[in-house]
Structure formats: C-alpha cells, structure tokens
Amino acid sequence: MHVLLTNDDGISAPGLQALYQILSENGEVAVVAPDQEKSAVGHGITLNHPIRVTELPLVDGKTGYAVSGTPADCVKLAFLEILDKKPDIVISGINRGANLGVNINYSGTAAAAREAALYRTIAIAASVQGQRGGDFHGAARYIRHLSLETLKNGLPPMTFLNVNFPALPLSEMAGVRICRQGLSFPDEYLDRRKDPRGKTYYWHGCDFKNTETDIAIDSAAVEKRFISITPIKCDMTDYEAIPGLESWQILNGNSAINR
C-alpha cells in the first residue's frame, strides 16, 4: 500500500514516527508533515505567507518533507507538488490528545484527513487520548490493520474515518465501537491574566472530561476504554432543513429589503 503520512504535531512527533515504522513494513510511506506543532489550526490553509518545504532524513534514511504550513497545506503540497502519484490512503496522526466531538472542528489532524477526502482519497485521522500519549505502537498496529480493511472495503466518496484510542496499552482496551460525533460542548473558559506591564491577556482553557453517556457517541466510547471510529462526511449540507427554508419569506431579495 502507498501511504501519505501527515499530522498536526509536527514531523518529529512520536505518533507519526510510530506509524511510519509500522506502515513501512507493508508498503511505501511518504511523509509530508508540518515543520512544527500546528495543533488546533482546524482546516486553515496558508494564503498570506509563502510556504517553505524542507527535506529531512527519516529514521530509515529516506527523505521526509517538513512544511511551514498547516496539515491541510501538507496534503495539498503532497498531492500537487511532491508525490509522483496519488497515494492509496492518507493517514493523519497519531495525534497526541483525542480529537472527539466538537473538537473535531479545531483539529488539524482531522482536517488533513478531510482535505484528502475532498481530493477523493481514502483517509484516516488517528489520535490517542491524553497529552502524554498512550500506546502509539499498539495504536499504529491497529491503524495498519484498519487501513488494509478500509482499502479492501472502500469508503463512501468524501467520507473519512476519525479514530480515537484511549490512553491505554492496546491489550487493555475494551474493543472497537463505530460511533457518531458527540456535540456536547466541553467546559471551556478563558483564563484572564496580567502581563508584567499590567496588560490583560487570555489563555484558552478546556476541561476535556467526557459528558456524554451514550456509548454510541465517540467520547463516551473512549471513556469506556473502546477505540472509537467515526465516519465523517465532507458534505455539510443540512438537507432536512432545505424544504423549511424554501417556505420562508426570504426568496425575493429586492422585495424582501424594500418592505
């Protein structure tokens, strides 16, 4: 299998290194990843700065590509410039820290997989709960298996898989659940502080404690020691809302504003 590997923790992150090691046993793995941590950049891309690409040796002596932009930039660079041909699959991760529920929006890890899916390529985003990371090696072995199964079975066009592992050795996990995305909002806050010059600044802070109880929801499954797999669609249209909107008094722009 031909794999493009990327992430948002940066090219030297241990989660990416674990995947590189395991996936290289089964095929050809290209690495195009940010040159530094790009967490929480969402699906941002770089338009207002030039993008630089640095060639770096990987553990086995092959060449990896460190990109000055976002995870989505990395996928664009790989597809449009670096790779000779499209990979069979794009894998993003393994991220240090879960990407569950509403946090999928902020996740650069998920955005790279979404970017690949928009390019009609099979893609998986993988993350391990906890800032210390868990069993990257075990998680990488599971991702390899899942990749092969995904290539065998296929995915609907423009859908990718978002996979999250509990912070445990693989042998202690309860199993695997196919989940939906949670939509509870995390308990977040802005921590207001004063700098040495007396000027106010804020840190964004968040309590990542799961508040979902239904194990069919991604964060609840991971809390119950399951690996969660959520199929994520690129099409964001709320089709069910369309007929209602068509009945509103909004369809004639000029008469609407001239009332």
Place this chain on the structure above:
Amino acid sequence: MHVLLTNDDGISAPGLQALYQILSENGEVAVVAPDQEKSAVGHGITLNHPIRVTELPLVDGKTGYAVSGTPADCVKLAFLEILDKKPDIVISGINRGANLGVNINYSGTAAAAREAALYRTIAIAASVQGQRGGDFHGAARYIRHLSLETLKNGLPPMTFLNVNFPALPLSEMAGVRICRQGLSFPDEYLDRRKDPRGKTYYWHGCDFKNTETDIAIDSAAVEKRFISITPIKCDMTDYEAIPGLESWQILNGNSAINR
C-alpha cells in the same frame, strides 16, 4: 434584536462596517472581530499564544473589541468574557470573497458562524463574491431581513446559514436560492518561486471559477446571479456509513492486530 457581529477580514473591513450600520438601526450590535485579516484560517483556535483584546471606538462612538486571534476565538471571547448575555444571533461577515463549496472548510467567516451554532446560537455567515466586494450595503440590508426571518422561524439546533451574494448591486440579482454545498474541487495549484537567495517557496493559488452546473448547488446559483443560502450542519457524522463499517473485520482491536 441583539446581534454579535464578527468576521475574518478584520474589524475595520467594509463588509462588517456595512452590517454594523444597517443592523444598528434595528437593535443592539456588539462587535468582536479579529484585529487583522484572518482569511482561510478555517475553524482554528488559538491555544499556543496568549490572546489580546483591544477596545476600539466604532463609527457611532460605541466600543468594539479587536481580538488577536481567529474568528472562532472571537466568538468564544464574546460568549465567555465580553458579552453580558448571549446575543439572539451571531452574524459573520460580510466577507470580501465568496465562501462556496469546499471553500467553506477554509473559511474563517463560516467557522465563526459554526462556533456560534455549536454554542446553540442562531448564526449566519455572509460573503460577497469577488475580491473587490460587491454591494455590501444592499447585501447588509438583505442580511438584516434574513436575520429577522431566521429569528422568527428558528433553525434546527446546530445548523447555521451560509449566505453568498454575487458581485452585483442587489437590484441586479436574480433572486434567492436555497442550495446544497458544492463538492467539486477548485482548480488549485502551488506556484513555485525562488527567493533572492535561490531558495524555493510556494504560493497557494486557486481558480475560483464555478464548475457546477446544477443551480441547486451554491456556486452555480451565485454564478447565475442568485443569492445562495445553504444550511450547514455541525454534526459531521456519516450516519449512512455506520452499518457498513460495523460489518468490517475491525471490531476486535487485539485479534485484529495479532493476525
């Protein structure tokens, strides 16, 4: 109506100013917007830098808040710190340049509306085609009408409206269409150049020409001189893919990797 106004072009952008002027006639408008252009930052949020907030006088002498972060940061700041109570509606824009199809992913304008929807608040993202902007004043008048209709009719929880105007005076637009999101990929490229030291760098470039023919798709409608309104869901789960995934040989993590 109590409005929170934000954008990704920055607090001094003409599209935001036009909305502020028109919406202030009908109610109370708070402005919390980036202190500089934050286009294409997607749904990124600021975790690795402190966030600064600067108070600035608005055209009518009231106080606006310029934030050093992303559009999504602005909504968090407004809700968690600046506003005394939640607004009735959050409006993001009016953006200079359309946010249609796959570009909704990259759009900070849309992300601010999505952030508000995640906070269970009614939200509208508004954009005008073309980098010169079109009829911001006319578009702002239509957005005011749409806002009042949206507050009257309500939206499904965690769905927001993404509105795009052609670059024309309002009187020359063909009408309004309720659309789905296009998923054709734009014709994009990376422009490779050399700096004066001979080092390579890249600019991301994109031909925004519409390739959709079905007028039920956002970019096709705008090309045909319609205002497009697309209801966008926060829930990204591909529910239809779940049963298929549950039949794959992936549900037992340990046996899967020990084969």
